[in-house]
Amino acid sequence: MIDFLIICGIRKQTIDKLNENPSNVYDLSINKDECIKIITYLKLIGIKNIDQLLLNSLGLFFKTKDEVVQLFLNKDIKEMVELINLDVENVDLLFE
Amino acid sequence: MINNIDKLIIYIDNKIKLVRTKISKLKSIQIDIKLEEALNKIKSIQDDYKKLLDLDYNDFNNLRTIIDEKTIYNLIAYKSFIANQHNNIIISEPSKERIKRLSMEVINRYEIYKQENLADNLELEKLSDMFELLKALRYKLTDSFELEPNDIDVIIEILRENGMLEDEIIEYIIYISYKFMVEVRKQNLTDEDINIEQISLEEIIEVFELYGYDFNKFSKDQKNKILLKGNLRNIRGILEVLNKENINLTELFDKRTQQLCEIFVHSTPILVEKVLDVAKNQIKLYNGQTINFALLIERPGIFISKRKNLNNIEPGLGGFNGDMVCGCHDDFVNNVNLIFEKYVQTYGTNNGFDKFFEKSKHSCVFEAPHAKILNIVKTLEMYGFEPKDYLRALSSFNSTNHADVLDVAIELDCFEYVKNNPSKLVKPIDSNLYTNLAIARLYNISNNQLFNTKTRKGNGELYIDLKDSFLSRIIQENNLQFIKFRLDDNFESKQLRLFDELEILISKSEGVSIELSKKDLENNDSILGKLESYVPYDNKKVYIINGITISKNKVLRLYHILKLNNFIPSVEVILYIMTRNSYLTQEQFETLKDGVIKLINQGEKRV
Numbered sequence: 001m002i003d004f005l006i007i008c009g010i011r012k013q014t015i016d017k018l019n020e021n022p023s024n025v026y027d028l029s030i031n032k033d034e035c036i037k038i039i040t041y042l043k044l045i046g047i048k049n050i051d052q053l054l055l056n057s058l059g060l061f062f063k064t065k066d067e068v069v070q071l072f073l074n075k076d077i078k079e080m081v082e083l084i085n086l087d088v089e090n091v092d093l094l095f096e
Numbered sequence: 097m098i099n100n101i102d103k104l105i106i107y108i109d110n111k112i113k114l115v116r117t118k119i120s121k122l123k124s125i126q127i128d129i130k131l132e133e134a135l136n137k138i139k140s141i142q143d144d145y146k147k148l149l150d151l152d153y154n155d156f157n158n159l160r161t162i163i164d165e166k167t168i169y170n171l172i173a174y175k176s177f178i179a180n181q182h183n184n185i186i187i188s189e190p191s192k193e194r195i196k197r198l199s200m201e202v203i204n205r206y207e208i209y210k211q212e213n214l215a216d217n218l219e220l221e222k223l224s225d226m227f228e229l230l231k232a233l234r235y236k237l238t239d240s241f242e243l244e245p246n247d248i249d250v251i252i253e254i255l256r257e258n259g260m261l262e263d264e265i266i267e268y269i270i271y272i273s274y275k276f277m278v279e280v281r282k283q284n285l286t287d288e289d290i291n292i293e294q295i296s297l298e299e300i301i302e303v304f305e306l307y308g309y310d311f312n313k314f315s316k317d318q319k320n321k322i323l324l325k326g327n328l329r330n331i332r333g334i335l336e337v338l339n340k341e342n343i344n345l346t347e348l349f350d351k352r353t354q355q356l357c358e359i360f361v362h363s364t365p366i367l368v369e370k371v372l373d374v375a376k377n378q379i380k381l382y383n384g385q386t387i388n389f390a391l392l393i394e395r396p397g398i399f400i401s402k403r404k405n406l407n408n409i410e411p412g413l414g415g416f417n418g419d420m421v422c423g424c425h426d427d428f429v430n431n432v433n434l435i436f437e438k439y440v441q442t443y444g445t446n447n448g449f450d451k452f453f454e455k456s457k458h459s460c461v462f463e464a465p466h467a468k469i470l471n472i473v474k475t476l477e478m479y480g481f482e483p484k485d486y487l488r489a490l491s492s493f494n495s496t497n498h499a500d501v502l503d504v505a506i507e508l509d510c511f512e513y514v515k516n517n518p519s520k521l522v523k524p525i526d527s528n529l530y531t532n533l534a535i536a537r538l539y540n541i542s543n544n545q546l547f548n549t550k551t552r553k554g555n556g557e558l559y560i561d562l563k564d565s566f567l568s569r570i571i572q573e574n575n576l577q578f579i580k581f582r583l584d585d586n587f588e589s590k591q592l593r594l595f596d597e598l599e600i601l602i603s604k605s606e607g608v609s610i611e612l613s614k615k616d617l618e619n620n621d622s623i624l625g626k627l628e629s630y631v632p633y634d635n636k637k638v639y640i641i642n643g644i645t646i647s648k649n650k651v652l653r654l655y656h657i658l659k660l661n662n663f664i665p666s667v668e669v670i671l672y673i674m675t676r677n678s679y680l681t682q683e684q685f686e687t688l689k690d691g692v693i694k695l696i697n698q699g700e701k702r703v
Contacts, residue, residue: 023463030396033354059460066351
């Protein structure tokens, strides 16, 4: 159901890990289009650890791409990208 | 509107051409073999200046690639000078030295030239890889239709290089994803999908119109799904419940139709009502008039009760495939109630829980299996965490081995640090953080050097933080490392197999209590009873045996698992559970082993 993540460049191990929680998989598959857009957007702004982001902050991928863009626009995008690349836990700052 | 990948193929072809040209250019300036031959002759001059005579016109010509004309001229001049020696011209010692110096200059210049070409070689290697990758990508896009994980990064890069804008790239990737998923989608269709419609189109349009919505906002697939699998009474009931709470779906019909479709097909009015009740009364997503439904619809699963496998497609390995629905309604309601209770217990009020919910939502803890969340809370509280500690970073609940991490933290004397920074609970026990701390302990770096006290933003509370750079700098500068003792070196294979069995039992005993082990603590003849005298007065969380620190909770909970499974606690097994995941060197392991053997066999107490 979330095999589309492979096409987005997500590693098989990450998908296996996500598959451990079927309700997450189901909801993610419902948001497939937006999820692909979000992953592409994150790649475009320079986020490198998207696999880790999926495991740590899956909720980000249930949003719409426009909502995620807005979260970054509320902050200094460059700084946020650096912080998230440094440590995925810094994604919490997006929601503060 | 993007409807083909021709543009991308053109971009790839252009890039292939470009890379091919670059490769040809680089290949043309590869190190010449003839130049190497000339240089070997130059090298021999270092041993004997007369070897200059071995260099001919072609050699000097080849050397021009790397050295200036003046040096070449001087070398040629010296060559004729040596050649004329038979005319009784004597070459002075300074001249001999000068010949050697000149040849050395050529050798040095050649080394620089080689380094520069080495960089070119690396570039050539990189370009060749890129060439192969682009060729493979082109084949995948036009023939095999099977993309691999890294391909999308290359595609994005190519689109970006060709000046495509962010939104265009995103649209393009969506198109490509669907093009390559089309086979998967076909496989998911079964005969059931062409069954007779459950609802008539007129009826459903009418129901939606009654509440002010346009059924045609759903896509063709979504409409079919509702007509085939929906239930009119159910859909009407859901719309009525939402209407009663003044929830308007108009905006959501533009951007969340897929989620709405799932709710209308798979939820019920009772479940929607329950979620709205929780949202209104606990989460307080209520502004006095209506509920923030947009936040809830992100996870349609919270409106759906259980897992059901439509189309009878068997679950796949490690997950499931097919058109499967898996709700998490009960987990969501129970988790909200549990975390709400902990929140009120901590702050004495439910004020701010709405913001807390919104902020923590991305960690997906509210939708996780309730049993898992309960186990984590139980484990953290067993280790001395209070709700205020773990509510600070709910994302730490995404990890599954909290007890193991906390045991390591206790043994490395950084429990308070982890408690103050619960996000560190997700760090694996072999992560840099814990390895670095183990090194710090080994080299007696004090806590004052490692940690400092900071003031938390917002509430001014004091907390302990790690001076990260200090530790990594010391480790880097002194090239320090930790070499852990190896189980294989210290136990026989029979015992190692036993430990493997024990590990299976441990993995099945998530959230195990330590209560039962506590009874043994009072029995002075039992191992746990004997160990009690190794608990220092100023730290009740550990045993200190022959100077080695072991987490007491680790021993208690693993001992409990042993008992539950009728495992005989031999010396080896006790040693195994004591040292499981511990950062101990071979020497420390042996020191501990001596202490444990004495403790078990002779019942000796600490002096």
